[in-house]
Amino acid sequence: xxxxxxxxxxxxxxxxxxxxxxxxxxxxxxxxxxxxxxxxxxxxxxxxxxxxxxxxxxxxxxxxxxxxxxxxxxxxxxxxxxxxxxxxxxxxxxxxxxxxxxxxxxxxxxxxxxxxxxxxxxxxxxxxxxxxxxxxxxxxxxxxxxxxxxxxxxxxxxxxxxxxxxxxxxxxxxxxxxxxxxxxxxxxxxxxxxxxxxxxxxxxxxxxxxxxxxxxxxxxxxxxxxxxxxxxxxxxxxxxxxxxxxxxxxxxxxxxxxxxxxxxxxxxxxxxxxxxxxxxxxxxxxxxxxxxxxx
Numbered sequence: 001x002x003x004x005x006x007x008x009x010x011x012x013x014x015x016x017x018x019x020x021x022x023x024x025x026x027x028x029x030x031x032x033x034x035x036x037x038x039x040x041x042x043x044x045x046x047x048x049x050x051x052x053x054x055x056x057x058x059x060x061x062x063x064x065x066x067x068x069x070x071x072x073x074x075x076x077x078x079x080x081x082x083x084x085x086x087x088x089x090x091x092x093x094x095x096x097x098x099x100x101x102x103x104x105x106x107x108x109x110x111x112x113x114x115x116x117x118x119x120x121x122x123x124x125x126x127x128x129x130x131x132x133x134x135x136x137x138x139x140x141x142x143x144x145x146x147x148x149x150x151x152x153x154x155x156x157x158x159x160x161x162x163x164x165x166x167x168x169x170x171x172x173x174x175x176x177x178x179x180x181x182x183x184x185x186x187x188x189x190x191x192x193x194x195x196x197x198x199x200x201x202x203x204x205x206x207x208x209x210x211x212x213x214x215x216x217x218x219x220x221x222x223x224x225x226x227x228x229x230x231x232x233x234x235x236x237x238x239x240x241x242x243x244x245x246x247x248x249x250x251x252x253x254x255x256x257x258x259x260x261x262x263x264x265x266x267x268x269x270x271x272x273x274x275x276x277x278x279x280x281x282x283x284x285x286x287x288x289x290x291x292x293x294x295x
Contacts, residue, residue: 002052008069009094011087012078017042017069018062018091022052028295029099029125030058034088036106036131038079038210038222039203041068045105046195047277048284055288062091067203079209080221085115092121101291103128106247106273107211110225117230126237126294128287131248131273134256135226136218142249143216146183154178167213176214183247184215184273193277215247231259237294238263241286243271243278264290 002022008015019042024030033045042061052059063070064084072078088111092100102124104112109132116127133139147158157171166172181187188196212219238260242253250267257265266286271278276287 002049004049009091011065011090012083014065014072015070016062016065016087016091018060018095020095021049021059021061022057024058025056028055028057028291029101029123030060030097031101031103031291032092032097033059033061034102034104034108034111035061035064036108037067037203037207038064038084038107039067039206040107041200041202043068043195043198043200044274044277047193047280048287051284051288054284055291057291060095060097064206066206068201071201071203073203073205076205076209079206081111081114081225084111085119088115089119089121097123099123099125101126101128101294103130103287104132105130105276106132109133110222113227113231113234114225116234116236117227124236126239126290128239128241128290129256130241131243131246131275132256133248133252134228134231134259136223137226138252138255139247140216140218142252143179143183143247147179147216150175150179161213162217180215182272183245185277186272196277228255228259231256232261234260234263239286239290240265241268241275241283243268243273243275245272246275247273 005020008017035042035045041063045061048059065087066072100123102112109129112127112129115121147155154175157175161167161169161172210220210222240253240256240263242248253265257263268275268279276283
């Protein structure tokens with residue numbers, strides 16, 4: 001079992017938690033994982049821990065400021081793309097990650113795109129964009145297309161919440177739960193990986209302020225996120241992953257694949273938004289092959 005090292009980094013007067021699996025290997029760049037949300041946690045990435053032993057490669061994950069062991073609340077001014085991108089810059093410097101592979105899932109993929117396009121980072125061997133998006137409008141329209149397949153009652157509950165701004169209505173919450181179970185992740189039970197069942201401190205404020213009230217209402221500070229044109233000059237070896245029933249629909253993944261020079265695309269036929277959980281063995285094999293081809 002690979003060694004696990006935990007620590008914190010000072011950031012903006014707070015602490016950013018990180019978790020390192022395995023030992024440094026000068027021949028293999030670490031894999032740094034960027035979780036979703038904004039405001040989720042690193043927890044679900046622990047299903048990838050065994051890659052450290054299998055590939056003799058460090059796997060590094062962290063809780064972005066605002067959630068998990070880096071929880072901050074009551075500071076809406078923090079929740080901007082600059083806060084999270086600068087945190088990534090600071091973490092690489094803090095841990096001495098001169099060379100690194102990046103894997104960003106959902107919002108984490110957006111963060112990887114922002115970082116790659118706007119910061120021109122050195123030493124990035126490759127980027128894995130897992131279940132993410134190139135611009136908000138396509139994400140919004142794809143989720144609303146899926147909402148149109150829901151029952152009339154569920155659609156009415158969602159529309160009522162949007163019209164009134166009351167996103168606490170039980171009928172709305174029930175409808176959103178159905179939507180997320182279909183396209184994000186199914187019911188978590190005693191058979192689920194422990195890292196998914198463990199209680200976590202999600203960042204509700206970072207999500208609502210940064211993104212919006214739900215997946216198809218991007219009204220937060222990230223509402224103008226649009227990197228479609230910049231992706232045409234994305235200079236990093238890029239692997240795109242998504243599931244057939246993913247919030248990142250195959251249509252969205254295809255747009256990124258077409259835009260990014262020499263990108264590769266893996267579609268997971270039996271996955272929703274967490275391909276590394278739904279089809280873990282296949283995802284890990286593809287990821288290991290990719291990392292070793294791009295070291």
